Amino acid sequence: MDQNSLQCALVRGGTSKGVAVARDELPEENTNTALLSLFGSPDERQIDGLGGGTSTTSKLMIVEESNRDGIDIDYEFGQVSVRDPTIDYGGNCGNMTTVVGPFAVDQNMIDVPDYGETTVTLYNKNTETRIDQSFEVVGGRTATVGDHKIHGVPGTGARVDTTFYDPASTIEKGLFPFNERVTTLDVDGRSVEMTVLDVTTPVVFVRASDLGVTGTELPEDIDNNPEFLDRIEQIRATVCTELGIVNSPEDATVESPGFPKIAFVAPPTDYEATVGHVTESEIDITARIMSMQYLHPVYAVTGASCTAAATLLEGTIPNQVADAPDSGTVELGHPKGKMSIEASVNGNNTVESVTVSRTHRRLMEGQAFYTLETNGQ
Incomplete structure (x- = not known):
């Protein structure tokens, strides 16, 4: 079978790494099969794909322009299993959320100033929550170089502040799903x-x-x-x-x-x-x-x-x-x-918001290949 391809970026967000892709790049049918092939799953080394062989380096962000009022960008996170033919869309990833606003800016999905700090409003489809993300833009693209340090990543980078609003009850069972603290x-x-x-x-x-x-x-x-x-x-x-x-x-x-x-x-x-x-x-x-x-x-x-x-x-x-x-x-x-x-x-009894500061870097961008036949399927 001939290979197929899509445009994407290999990115680091916080202490995680994975693939960011615009939703309209994905095939309409057999989407998970294509993505598993793209990552090289299942295989403990992901030798035949872009995955890094660990759970923290086998992550997926699907990004698109939003039609929601007050929201700039929608995104969906997928945890791509290394050892099984599975992509878990059950929740969000905060480290990889760091890349979403910058990816959207660099893909020209939204208009931002050429220089200075910008704020992008995101909607996470996994958890149905609103997120504000602030970062620097230089020459119309997201800044990468900076002096912000996070443990787990060598060196320093440009700071990205991510605030999750009304972050409780992502599975719609309340702040305490069992209705008790212990x-x-x-x-x-x-x-x-x-x-x-x-x-x-x-x-x-x-x-x-x-x-x-x-x-x-x-x-x-x-x-x-x-x-x-x-x-x-x-x-x-x-x-x-x-x-x-x-x-x-x-x-x-x-x-x-x-x-x-x-x-x-x-x-x-x-x-x-x-x-x-x-x-x-x-x-x-x-x-x-x-x-x-x-x-x-x-x-x-x-x-x-x-x-x-x-x-x-x-x-x-x-x-x-x-x-x-x-x-x-x-x-x-x-x-x-x-x-x-x-x-x-x-x-x-109420959590109004949480804010985390991380760094990000776009590592590679371009055409990535997949087949519709993956190992283990």
């Missing part, structure tokens, strides 16, 4: 205490100590522990079923591998990160989050947004273990270092 569920015969919170994405929070870990682990510590991986996926799969996303826990890993997310949290503490030392006084909470059944090498931005909100909401497990700040800025300690997230919490 829930106890039976998971394979054992009781597990957890907080399930839905802010930008639903996240299951469990105390690290309840899982027999410290919360300071690095990817090699977790990813080489099959017993722990199985245990934490059982917890996530049980919640996935209780939320009605899948019919049974056995279905969760295949049908909804990326959502809900699951994180384990601990008090602020000193630890050796992948690229340096983190001290207890620098952070408000120590946390680790899973990504497609392995430890995220940094921290998912949507998960970080939810973690920040949980830290500020009284009675949640993150709030119990954290040194909760007086202001709305939460410093989160992750495997690569730390991350700042601003959360606007009104009272103890």
Whole structure:
């Protein structure tokens, strides 16, 4: 069969990497088959496609001009599985959201000033939420060079501020989908205490100590522990079923591998990160989050947004273990270092917005090839 092609860009957003493509570039039929071929999935190295062989480098953003009032750009996120012929559209990715406004500007989807800061209003179709994104434009294109530093990416880059408005209840079950701040569920015969919170994405929070870990682990510590991986996926799969996303826990890993997310949290503490030392006084909470059944090498931005909100909401497990700040800025300690997230919490029952600052870079643009026959299908 002859190859087909589409125009796209290979992009880095925050600490993730993937493909950004205009919706009208995609084939009308067999779309997922084409995209799996484009990424080279399923294959653990994605050797026959553009994917990077890990969950954080196998991500998709589909971008289009919006017809909604007050919205400039619509977009949809897809988590492309490395090992299975699956694309999970169940939630959003905050790191890759960083590229959406810049991609739209550079593709001439919207008009912006030639120089200075611009703000683009986005609509995420996965979670049905509005997002404002502010960044610098130089010569009619998005600035890339700057002095903003994020842990997990070498060097510095141009700052992109992303604010998620009314970010709760993305799965339409409220801020607390189980209507309580701490829930106890039976998971394979054992009781597990957890907080399930839905802010930008639903996240299951469990105390690290309840899982027999410290919360300071690095990817090699977790990813080489099959017993722990199985245990934490059982917890996530049980919640996935209780939320009605899948019919049974056995279905969760295949049908909804990326959502809900699951994180384990601990008090602020000193630890050796992948690229340096983190001290207890620098952070408000120590946390680790899973990504497609392995430890995220940094921290998912949507998960970080939810973690920040949980830290500020009284009675949640993150709030119990954290040194909760007086202001709305939460410093989160992750495997690569730390991350700042601003959360606007009104009272103890409403999250008005969360803001995260990241950097981005367009790595390559042009014609990419795919076939309609993918490995494993």
